[in-house]
Amino acid sequence: MQRGNQRGNEALSARLSPFQKIYLLLVAGFIVGPFLPVIVQSLAFRWAWPELLPGTWWLEQRETSMIPLAWDYVLSPYSRVWEATVNTVFIGSVVTVICLAICLPVARLLARDSFAGKSAFEFFLSLPLIVPEAAIGIALLMIFIRLGLAGGYVGIIVAHLIPTIPYMVRMLAAVYQGLGREFEEQAMILGARPSQILWRVTLPMLLPGVVAGALFTFLVSTNIFLLTFFLGQGQVITLPTLLFSKISGGNLDTTAAAITLIVTLPGIILLIISERFIKEEAFGKGFGS
Amino acid sequence: MKPKVSISTLLAIFAATSVWADDAGDAAFRDAFLSGGADWPAVEARAAEEGEVNIFYWGGNDLLNIWMDRVVAPAMAERGVTLNPVRITGTKDAVDLVLAEKNSGKGIGQGSVDMIWINGENFATLKRQDALFGSFAQSLPNSVNLEWDESDPRALLNVRDFGVPNDSAEVPWSGEQYVCAVNSARVADGDVPSTFAELKAYLAENPGKFTYVKPPHYLGNTFVQAAVYAHNPDGTGAAPFQQSIDDIAPEELARLIAPGFEYLQSIEPNLLDAGGSPRYPEDNKALDGLFLNGEIDFSCKFGLYAVAKGLETGTYPEAARQFIFPENTMIKNKNYLVIPGNAPNAAAALVLANWMTSVDSQVSKLESVGMPSGIDGWKLGADDAERLAAASPGLVGVTQAELDANAAPDTNATLVDVIEATWLEVIERDTAASIEEVVTAAYANLGK
Numbered sequence: 001m002q003r004g005n006q007r008g009n010e011a012l013s014a015r016l017s018p019f020q021k022i023y024l025l026l027v028a029g030f031i032v033g034p035f036l037p038v039i040v041q042s043l044a045f046r047w048a049w050p051e052l053l054p055g056t057w058w059l060e061q062r063e064t065s066m067i068p069l070a071w072d073y074v075l076s077p078y079s080r081v082w083e084a085t086v087n088t089v090f091i092g093s094v095v096t097v098i099c100l101a102i103c104l105p106v107a108r109l110l111a112r113d114s115f116a117g118k119s120a121f122e123f124f125l126s127l128p129l130i131v132p133e134a135a136i137g138i139a140l141l142m143i144f145i146r147l148g149l150a151g152g153y154v155g156i157i158v159a160h161l162i163p164t165i166p167y168m169v170r171m172l173a174a175v176y177q178g179l180g181r182e183f184e185e186q187a188m189i190l191g192a193r194p195s196q197i198l199w200r201v202t203l204p205m206l207l208p209g210v211v212a213g214a215l216f217t218f219l220v221s222t223n224i225f226l227l228t229f230f231l232g233q234g235q236v237i238t239l240p241t242l243l244f245s246k247i248s249g250g251n252l253d254t255t256a257a258a259i260t261l262i263v264t265l266p267g268i269i270l271l272i273i274s275e276r277f278i279k280e281e282a283f284g285k286g287f288g289s
Numbered sequence: 290m291k292p293k294v295s296i297s298t299l300l301a302i303f304a305a306t307s308v309w310a311d312d313a314g315d316a317a318f319r320d321a322f323l324s325g326g327a328d329w330p331a332v333e334a335r336a337a338e339e340g341e342v343n344i345f346y347w348g349g350n351d352l353l354n355i356w357m358d359r360v361v362a363p364a365m366a367e368r369g370v371t372l373n374p375v376r377i378t379g380t381k382d383a384v385d386l387v388l389a390e391k392n393s394g395k396g397i398g399q400g401s402v403d404m405i406w407i408n409g410e411n412f413a414t415l416k417r418q419d420a421l422f423g424s425f426a427q428s429l430p431n432s433v434n435l436e437w438d439e440s441d442p443r444a445l446l447n448v449r450d451f452g453v454p455n456d457s458a459e460v461p462w463s464g465e466q467y468v469c470a471v472n473s474a475r476v477a478d479g480d481v482p483s484t485f486a487e488l489k490a491y492l493a494e495n496p497g498k499f500t501y502v503k504p505p506h507y508l509g510n511t512f513v514q515a516a517v518y519a520h521n522p523d524g525t526g527a528a529p530f531q532q533s534i535d536d537i538a539p540e541e542l543a544r545l546i547a548p549g550f551e552y553l554q555s556i557e558p559n560l561l562d563a564g565g566s567p568r569y570p571e572d573n574k575a576l577d578g579l580f581l582n583g584e585i586d587f588s589c590k591f592g593l594y595a596v597a598k599g600l601e602t603g604t605y606p607e608a609a610r611q612f613i614f615p616e617n618t619m620i621k622n623k624n625y626l627v628i629p630g631n632a633p634n635a636a637a638a639l640v641l642a643n644w645m646t647s648v649d650s651q652v653s654k655l656e657s658v659g660m661p662s663g664i665d666g667w668k669l670g671a672d673d674a675e676r677l678a679a680a681s682p683g684l685v686g687v688t689q690a691e692l693d694a695n696a697a698p699d700t701n702a703t704l705v706d707v708i709e710a711t712w713l714e715v716i717e718r719d720t721a722a723s724i725e726e727v728v729t730a731a732y733a734n735l736g737k
Contacts, residue, residue, distance in 0.1 A: 061603065067602075234382075
């Protein structure tokens, strides 16, 4: 695998002109670049302009300090990072599964059927993306308090569905549109049961869209601050609520930098997994060729 | 960005439709306690029954976070109460939560917030919306550590929060003073200003090397207030600004603040530059960042021990030290712990409030977090006063006597609103209107 990739890379680089290489490097630098100062900051004790690197590193102060600094703080129970990570991943996963279950039938309907009021429906579907989160948050909080849903996971999960459903529906509808009815009809003619068609024909062909939609939903959910804070009533800590209490005013101190890096981890891990998944499961079997 | 307008509008809409409901047991306890009918052991027993307490506080300070977990949580556990410290981005978030719950019918005992670290405008909001537990502070056993006798002017900080009578609905937790720090690696001793005029002269020589936090942040408001005090045309400093908005006419207020604003306008071209317009940092942390990076030579904020603690955590430059500025107008105030009216664990909150005002907790907070004492040294026994003094992380470059000699009281919260609105109009929006017109408009907007 490793070798294969390497050979592939060599073959690729041999084909690229110097300009293309520089261009790719620039783009890569643009994407990875912002992470570098954050990583350095997370290891610093004091890092002031115009020093290129921190004048004092965290490790130099580690022994003499009375309190846990930098990563010692972040990895200690005081920072609540572990609790927040577990909550974030749990909420994100549940939201993604529920969102998929809701959106698959809707997307199918939107992509394949036309009905009265369809364009109005599509328009209203986007409304949650336009209305400010704070307005949705306060209004939902009022309702959920009366329903007894505030202050717990259920309320947060329901709230997270509001901004994620529009994205998911749009992504899935696009995939459905690209996927003709012929494949399913063919399977039906060949005698497959509806459940077989769903599991063996429709879902595998939808998989890239499903994975992309799920990934997006998960990432959106793990980044929602205001709705989580309001509906969790501050009792449910997630990575965004933790980070927002740490950063403000555009100044990133050492522990905020370390927490920032941790916040990106679930997304990066998921991205790597889904990348593999899409390639091997769908494209690997020759889909789309 | 927090869309404040939409939140308060929504709250108003929902308030109109709300049904107020109380928990009978909690309401009875509250009435009994506030009327003096519940003795302290009974409160402690009830607190242990409630079993937990939710305190909401600004979570941007690692030292405070560690202290809450390391010191407060075990102390509460000893009393049978689990501490649930909720770290928030801004105090306003917790206030919004309390009001949202109240307005959707969560009455006494039915909310989710037991205690908030608070002062100024946020307290005034809770008071205005009638969302307070009540006058509890003087009924706590440890209230003996605080001065309540109003014939002593020093008691004012305990009974008035930004000039607003707090009716003991909050208990003092920490005292602060607006102190400036200088990066002495960049500024010669002789150049450190002690008056606004000297600051202006320094900026003329060294343009761009100073700025202050942007109002309406309280750190920015305080700088503006200090400038207004120092330029008071009557020379009476802070005195006229202790009145409430109802007692001072807009024309009179405009006359008193005009020279201060003229000064602020005059230094604006020489403040930290952000591409042709001055840059006002958003908050505490942004200010610290500018100071650490040497973009500004002086940093002014509430932080008696900010330099000592900043050196310990690497957030201040190594050569930072404090200095006396502006002479005679270094604003002093306190911050408090408030119990909201719908606190679900009111007895546990009272026990927590009482512990927070104990000498032990104040000594420990001062030592580990660097938050100045909120209790009054002269009310303590000699031993305790000594312990409290010894716990101080230390002033860097100034003495307590100098700070006391230059202290000034905070501005009345109702006038802070006007001064804040005036700043936004005159400095930020560069209005062509006169200060008197701006102040009059602000009065009208505030419904006076």
